[in-house]
Amino acid sequence: MKLLRINFPIALLFALAAVPARGQAWEQVKAAAGGDKAPEAAVPAVAAARPAAEGLSPEQKRRADMLISVFENSTLELQYAYVENLHDGRGYTAGRAGFCSGCGDLLLVAERYARLKPGNALVKFLPRLRELARLASASTKGLAGFPAAWAAAARDPLFRGAQDAVSDELYYMPALAYAGQLGLTKDFSRIALYEASIQHGLGEDPDGLPSMIRKASKAAKPPAAGGDEKAWLNEFLKVRRAALAYAADPATRKEWAESVGRADAMLAIAAAGNLDFAGPVAVNPYGGQFTIP
Numbered sequence: 001m002k003l004l005r006i007n008f009p010i011a012l013l014f015a016l017a018a019v020p021a022r023g024q025a026w027e028q029v030k031a032a033a034g035g036d037k038a039p040e041a042a043v044p045a046v047a048a049a050r051p052a053a054e055g056l057s058p059e060q061k062r063r064a065d066m067l068i069s070v071f072e073n074s075t076l077e078l079q080y081a082y083v084e085n086l087h088d089g090r091g092y093t094a095g096r097a098g099f100c101s102g103c104g105d106l107l108l109v110a111e112r113y114a115r116l117k118p119g120n121a122l123v124k125f126l127p128r129l130r131e132l133a134r135l136a137s138a139s140t141k142g143l144a145g146f147p148a149a150w151a152a153a154a155r156d157p158l159f160r161g162a163q164d165a166v167s168d169e170l171y172y173m174p175a176l177a178y179a180g181q182l183g184l185t186k187d188f189s190r191i192a193l194y195e196a197s198i199q200h201g202l203g204e205d206p207d208g209l210p211s212m213i214r215k216a217s218k219a220a221k222p223p224a225a226g227g228d229e230k231a232w233l234n235e236f237l238k239v240r241r242a243a244l245a246y247a248a249d250p251a252t253r254k255e256w257a258e259s260v261g262r263a264d265a266m267l268a269i270a271a272a273g274n275l276d277f278a279g280p281v282a283v284n285p286y287g288g289q290f291t292i293p
Contacts, residue, residue, distance in 0.1 A: 055176050056187055060277060063292050064191045065096070068198055070283055070290045071262040072098055080163055081154035083147040089138045089251025094150050096160075097167040097198050101140065104133040105170055112162040113153065120159075121149040138251070171197040178213060182232070183224030186275035189233050192266060196240050199259070206248035207256075215239045230275065237267045261285035 056064060066076045073079040083094035091101035099106035107129045110122045128142040140146075153159040175194040184190060197209045204210060216236035221227025241263035247253040265285040274281065281292045 054180065054185075055172075056190060060187050060191075061172075063277065063279065063281075064194060066292050067191065067281070067283065068195050069096070070292075071195065071259070071265070071285055072096075072198070074286060074288065074290075076290060076292065080160045081151040083150045085140050086255055087138075088255040089249070091132060091138045091140055092143065092146065094147075095154075095163045097163065097171065099163070099166070101129060101132050101143070102136055102138050103201070104136075105166060107133045108170070109162050109166045112166060113159050116158045116162060117156065120153060120156075122146075122153055125149070167198075171202070174202055175209075178209070181224065182213070182217075182222040184222070184229055184233075186229055186233075188269060188275045188277040189229060191277055192233060192237060192240075192270075195262075195266065196236075199256075199262075200240075200243065207243045207252075212236065212239045212243060230270070230273075233270055233275070234267075237263060237270055241267065259285075261287075 055061070065078060069075055069078050073082055078096040080096050082096075083092055085091065086093050090103055092106065093100050094106055095109060097105075099109050101107070107126075110126060110129055113120060114123050114126065125143060125146050131137075131142075132139060172194050175197045176190060178193050179190045184193075193209065193213075196212065200207055200209050200212065202209050213236065216222075216232060216239045217225075219235040219239075220232045222232045223229045241260060244256045244260045244263050247256045262285045265283045269277070269281060269283070279293050283290050283292065
């Protein structure tokens, strides 16, 4: 793993070439899982490279997931059964964290579920899902019946648990590791990185979380470099909004521009000074208000 060099006394950021990201080729996804080892045997590289970062309390984690669910599916309830082709260059988007058939993370969920429940209804799709992930393909051909099978599987607690585990390993834990490296101590700062990782991924593309962190850190020093947390967070959220409004990837540009409201909602929470993410929190990303208790 390569350490990024920046103009601060310490190296704050990691290049997550070993962590599955949105739009990432399957060879990189497989590398994150330790070659041909089962994905669940691997810990995301950034999380393994340093002592465990302080995380959210179970209650705050639940509330963070509710916030993300509002942004992803316009509901406080996690949508394990959701599946749709958004025509955003990622194939099917499915489940509580928007796992994608063209990114590899959807495959990791299906493979984990296959180990938990051999012979389940998603197993027959694994060969095609592996091919799509390996090619980073947006195609949904060869997946006839997949949406119905995914939705039906979501009634199984084992399948919901598989989604939870993959989401935490690929997005939540790396986000916490970044927060620790940056010296962020407020719950809302951690949530901001976690929420962004779900949509942007942790790859080294211009719109990925590492790139956004670097841009924010050029505008305002993070606490680990002697800066102010609120100032850094504000810069990060502005960078994140710009990435949604003017995405570098043409395949995601239209879809992301329509989701700028989620960045505006995050900016509103920060502007209110609610860095502890104390409830209730009202959010209105797309024209309808939701209240997180």
